[in-house]
Amino acid sequence: MQLVKTFAEHYNYVITIFLMMAGLYIVVARGNMVKKLIGLSIFQTSVYLLYITPGKIIGGTAPILDPAFTVYSNPLPHVLILTAIVVGVATLALGLALVVRINECYGTIEEDEIFAKDDDQ
């Protein structure tokens, strides 16, 4: 029962850690370069959740200076993660561009086949 309670109370963090591990596993385990990048994106996305979660207060509003609202969510993580999302998009775009160029040069995006081609030389 205690376990279920802990799980439910930390639901967001459980999801965060699951996504983090899943993303990292895909990066390590997959040989397909596009799949690796997708794993990397999932890994980065989990961090967005990690930041957003502690900033949220249940029942809190947007941070508006008004006597009517006293409880509000912390706006800082949202701003930070907006920046991190941009960084993540840029990384993914650059990674995909590299994969396109690799496909043009090698004719494949499977890592083991690429290594085999370079060993031939």
Add this chain to the structure above:
Amino acid sequence: MTAVMPHLPALQIVVPLLGAILAGFLRRGPTAFAVALAVSWLMPFIAGALLWQVLGGGSISYRLGGWQPPYGIEYRVDVFNAFVLMLVSVIGAVTMPYARRSVAFEIDEGRQAWFYCMYLLCLTGLLGITITGDAFNAFVFLEVSALATYVLIAAGRDRRALLASYQYLIMGTIGATFYVIGVGLLWVVTGSLNFVDVSARLAEAATVQPRPVITALAFLTVGVSLKLALFPLHSWLPNAYAYAPSFATTFLAATATKVAVYLLIRLYFSVFGPTLNFQKLPVSELIIGLSIAAMFAASFIAIFQTNLKRMLAYSSVAQIGYITLGIGIANKAGLTGSIVHLANHAVMKAALFLALGAVFYRIGSVKLHDLSGIGPKMPLTMAAFVVAGFGIIGTPGTVGFISKWYLAVGALNEVGWPLVLVIMASSLLAVIYIGRVVEVAWFRDPSPTCIGASDPPLSMLIPLLVLTAATIWFGIDTQWTAGIAGKAAGMLVGGLK
């Protein structure tokens, strides 16, 4: 002039950033080069003015947009990061004239402007990591420099450059994401992102909630260690350095890993503080162990490389081992050795890579067997290679000896004489891999590839000779390197400043 002086910390970042945009818009290689040269030559003056101010006493706190720290982003300059700013700026300024011919030779006409644009963005990112006093801002600059670096590496002619760039992108992004996870955990327990503010609140937070603090330390250590290529997280580095264009390799080898080391030292000593970090947890033992592994394993692998750029890349991993060794020793002499080796290794390794770039410019290869007998054909270039090589070995009279001296003194005080013997033994491996090149280049009959070779044009030769002279000069007069590094180390070891 007086109106500009207070804004020097911002200008250090804004000038290369605007320069990058300008270089990208200009589209023509030679004009973009002129912009990059102007910016690169301006940087040491700004960094020098900052260094001069902080040497006079105290540190500079610059509020971006006038927002008060810790709410706004603060640029904080003290002796330590002013020294690193100076290092990055000077390396950029000295090597930039070399870029014109080298880049024209290795990069397609239409892509040269983009290359300079990316170089300036990389410079912006590296200087930004160094100057900022905000943990998240450092992450953004980390990614600015990293994304630019991936493009610089992918600009290499060999198709393997693309693969190296892709692998670095994967590893680098994992590293940066680990860093940002660590920063996030620190923010959760302290509520702050400003390095000074975090360190002030961390002691209390660590007693209330030790677990997230230790987890943050672990994530930050692994993340930054990936960036600085601490053994065994170095797997991205050899291919990236081997297949990137010569100028990109030179600049990255001399500055990029150094700035990551700076960030690690900043986190360990200014944020976590020596007490929290090194006495309760076995961080010191871990770092020393991995450093020794790097010094031996990477040097050993370097001995068997036939691509000389790859050989020097493995040598870089080994040399980074010396730098992190001083962090692990964590007393004043050891840390002085680390900080001074940031500069000393940058100078030597830049000279070595410039020499190889000049060889590539003349004979189109950096394979060991193609270099046979090239010494007499390119006497100044290969003489510079020998001198800088002596520096890597750590011969007295060169900068390498100064670093190892401080490391040995630090090791003797903290750990004992076996570590001193280890430092000396690992230097012997450097004798082998540098000696192998010297033997082939100077004492063999010329190979057909280098019959028509000669020393490169002056614009490439002068940067090489300046750095080679610096290898000797700073090995004898250490006032500006070890002197300032000692002050920085004293400040860092002295506690939370």
